[in-house]
Amino acid sequence: MNAPIVNPSGAPVFDIERIRQDFPILAQQHRGKPLVFLDSGASAQKPRQVIQAMVRCMEERYANVHRGAYRLSEASTADYEAARAAVARFINAADPREVIFTSNSTAAINLVAHSWGRGVLRPGQAVLISEMEHHANIVPWQLLRDDKGIELRVARVTDAGELDLEDLAAKLADGKVGLVAITHMSNVLGTVTPAERIVAMAHEAGAKVLFDGSQAAVHRRVDMQALGADFYAFTGHKLYGPTGIGVLWARLEHQERMPPFLGGGDMISSVTFEGSTWAEPPAKFEAGTPPIIEAIGLHAAIDYVSAIGMPAVEAHERALVDHAMRRLSDVEGLTLLGRAQDRGGVFAFALDNAHAHDLATLLDRAGIAVRAGRHCAEPLHARFGLDGGTCRASFGLYTTEGEIDYLAEALTKAREFFA
Amino acid sequence: MFDDLRDLYQEVILDHGRKPRNFRRLEDADRTARGDNPMCGDRMELFVKLTPDGAIEDAAFQGRGCAISMASASLMTETVRGKSPAAARELGEHFRNLAMTGTCPDCGGALEEEMERLQPLSGVHEFPSRVKCATLAWHTLNAALEGSGKEATSE
Numbered sequence: 001m002n003a004p005i006v007n008p009s010g011a012p013v014f015d016i017e018r019i020r021q022d023f024p025i026l027a028q029q030h031r032g033k034p035l036v037f038l039d040s041g042a043s044a045q046k047p048r049q050v051i052q053a054m055v056r057c058m059e060e061r062y063a064n065v066h067r068g069a070y071r072l073s074e075a076s077t078a079d080y081e082a083a084r085a086a087v088a089r090f091i092n093a094a095d096p097r098e099v100i101f102t103s104n105s106t107a108a109i110n111l112v113a114h115s116w117g118r119g120v121l122r123p124g125q126a127v128l129i130s131e132m133e134h135h136a137n138i139v140p141w142q143l144l145r146d147d148k149g150i151e152l153r154v155a156r157v158t159d160a161g162e163l164d165l166e167d168l169a170a171k172l173a174d175g176k177v178g179l180v181a182i183t184h185m186s187n188v189l190g191t192v193t194p195a196e197r198i199v200a201m202a203h204e205a206g207a208k209v210l211f212d213g214s215q216a217a218v219h220r221r222v223d224m225q226a227l228g229a230d231f232y233a234f235t236g237h238k239l240y241g242p243t244g245i246g247v248l249w250a251r252l253e254h255q256e257r258m259p260p261f262l263g264g265g266d267m268i269s270s271v272t273f274e275g276s277t278w279a280e281p282p283a284k285f286e287a288g289t290p291p292i293i294e295a296i297g298l299h300a301a302i303d304y305v306s307a308i309g310m311p312a313v314e315a316h317e318r319a320l321v322d323h324a325m326r327r328l329s330d331v332e333g334l335t336l337l338g339r340a341q342d343r344g345g346v347f348a349f350a351l352d353n354a355h356a357h358d359l360a361t362l363l364d365r366a367g368i369a370v371r372a373g374r375h376c377a378e379p380l381h382a383r384f385g386l387d388g389g390t391c392r393a394s395f396g397l398y399t400t401e402g403e404i405d406y407l408a409e410a411l412t413k414a415r416e417f418f419a
Numbered sequence: 420m421f422d423d424l425r426d427l428y429q430e431v432i433l434d435h436g437r438k439p440r441n442f443r444r445l446e447d448a449d450r451t452a453r454g455d456n457p458m459c460g461d462r463m464e465l466f467v468k469l470t471p472d473g474a475i476e477d478a479a480f481q482g483r484g485c486a487i488s489m490a491s492a493s494l495m496t497e498t499v500r501g502k503s504p505a506a507a508r509e510l511g512e513h514f515r516n517l518a519m520t521g522t523c524p525d526c527g528g529a530l531e532e533e534m535e536r537l538q539p540l541s542g543v544h545e546f547p548s549r550v551k552c553a554t555l556a557w558h559t560l561n562a563a564l565e566g567s568g569k570e571a572t573s574e
């Protein structure tokens with residue numbers, strides 16, 4: 001179905017049929033039709049390797065971490081810390097201590113807003129986000145604004161769905177921005193933002209940078225040392241790992257200055273009723289029993305995608321994006337939201353004679369799972385005059401060109417249905 | 420590919436969805452309410468005019484949403500006209516039953532004829548995520564009749 005993707009040495013490295021066999025759920029039929037899962041941007045399916053690693057953890061090596069001086073707890077602690085090291089390697093962090101485990105991206109961003117935002121940002125400073133943010137990277141800053149009297153600025157998105165860098169520069173110009181918090185890849189437009197440029201511009205203006213990498217970390221190799229940002233958030237369940245685990249990468253110098261967010265066990269060094277002292281980073285930000293099994297699952301997911309290789313994952317996706325661009329542009333009456341030059345495998349669209357929810361119900365009948373609504377990006381839909389929402393198809397490792405052809409065909413038939 | 424979806428999208432529904440009846444503001448409305456399905460982006464504003472003895476003289480709506488929510492609001496404004504608020508509420512209860520289960524065993528009696536007109540929407544019961552599209556208008560009607568001024572949702 002897909003042409004084999006060839007790495008520079010000429011060897012085919014991306015065997016899609018084998019990959020698909022790793023994902024048990026893809027064998028499902030839906031009303032006699034194969035499942036065409038095009039909602040990986042909301043949450044990806046899990047390969048057997050992840051499922052088995054979590055089962056093995058619970059069957060063979062499970063106990064609470066950092067607490068027991070017995071064999072199982074030591075094993076479990078070692079596995080948990082090995083997961084942290086694996087994340088650090090995956091994103092090329094300089095030090096595993098820069099990796100804080102959270103429950104998802106939302107928790108990671110809220111951690112920055114609560115702790116760094118309340119502890120380090122000063123009233124009168126501003127946080128600069130963009131029009132294409134997920135609610136997870138809007139609402140924490142609104143809460144901070146209302147609580148602490150900081151200003152919230154919003155950089156515009158162009159009609160093509162790209163970040164308006166001129167507007168970004170203008171909003172940085174007065175030097176009041178303390179933090180630029182921007183998505184590395186839009187979950188609606190698919191746009192990949194020019195992260196290095198943003199870091200350079202922000203640092204030049206004296207601002208720190210947080211990327212919401214929830215989508216980007218899945219689709220490309222992200223390299224913390226090359227990027228030079230200050231904070232980077234992503235979430236395990238979109239990266240073929242389990243729910244309940246996310247990552248905040250944060251420079252140690254920032255972690256040192258950040259007050260704790262949640263208080264409790266594991267984040268303290270000593271507790272008396274008069275006061276407590278904090279554990280060293282990153283433990284300082286991991287109060288309570290952490291997502292141990294989930295960390296093991298995330299480790300397995302990272303091993304899984306790393307074995308395929310992020311460059312191969314990216315090349316596969318690039319081919320899918322080109323194919324989807326061609327096929328979806330041919331569907332009469334279909335509007336594609338966003339036409340960024342640099343984009344990943346996320347396509348939001350609207351059909352001229354069907355509401356997004358009606359369309360999603362039809363596609364579901366054809367076995368195609370897409371998301372309908374505003375995808376937690378209400379302001380962005382308002383920006384493009386699509387308050388009623390869109391449907392969104394988003395691709396994963398296991399997505400095939402044949403599935404995209406089938407989607408295009410179903411869209412054409414859906415338009416006839418509502419004619 | 421979609422032939423079996425004609426049960427859900429019957430011609431009546433597509434027709435009311437495309438050309439909703441009573442789709443206008445009632446400038447002299449006695450009661451209004453807004454309905455919102457945040458998840459879907461369905462939104463409507465409902466207007467009700469009452470007779471001196473409190474019955475529904477006219478009902479109209481404006482808004483946007485999927486075919487199911489628009490058709491349901493359209494059919495509702497047609498069926499509640501002339502009803503007392505109590506009867507309209509009872510009809511709404513019956514309709515919710517119909518939308519959730521596909522049938523309404525207790526729906527005979529005085530409201531049988533109205534229920535027949537709403538029957539085309541019974542197909543939604545097979546689509547749990549769509550039931551609230553069909554019931555939004557009725558939630559909004561209840562809010563309007565209560566005059567609570569609150570925004571209705573079908574969550």
Ligand SMILES: Cc1ncc(COP(=O)(O)O)c(C=O)c1O
Pocket residue numbers: 041042104105106107134136137183185186187212214215235246376
């Ligand atoms: C761009 C973006 N940011 C943040 C999130 C939130 O991720 P989570 O729900 O795992 O916290 C998502 C996914 O829903 C996303 O796509």
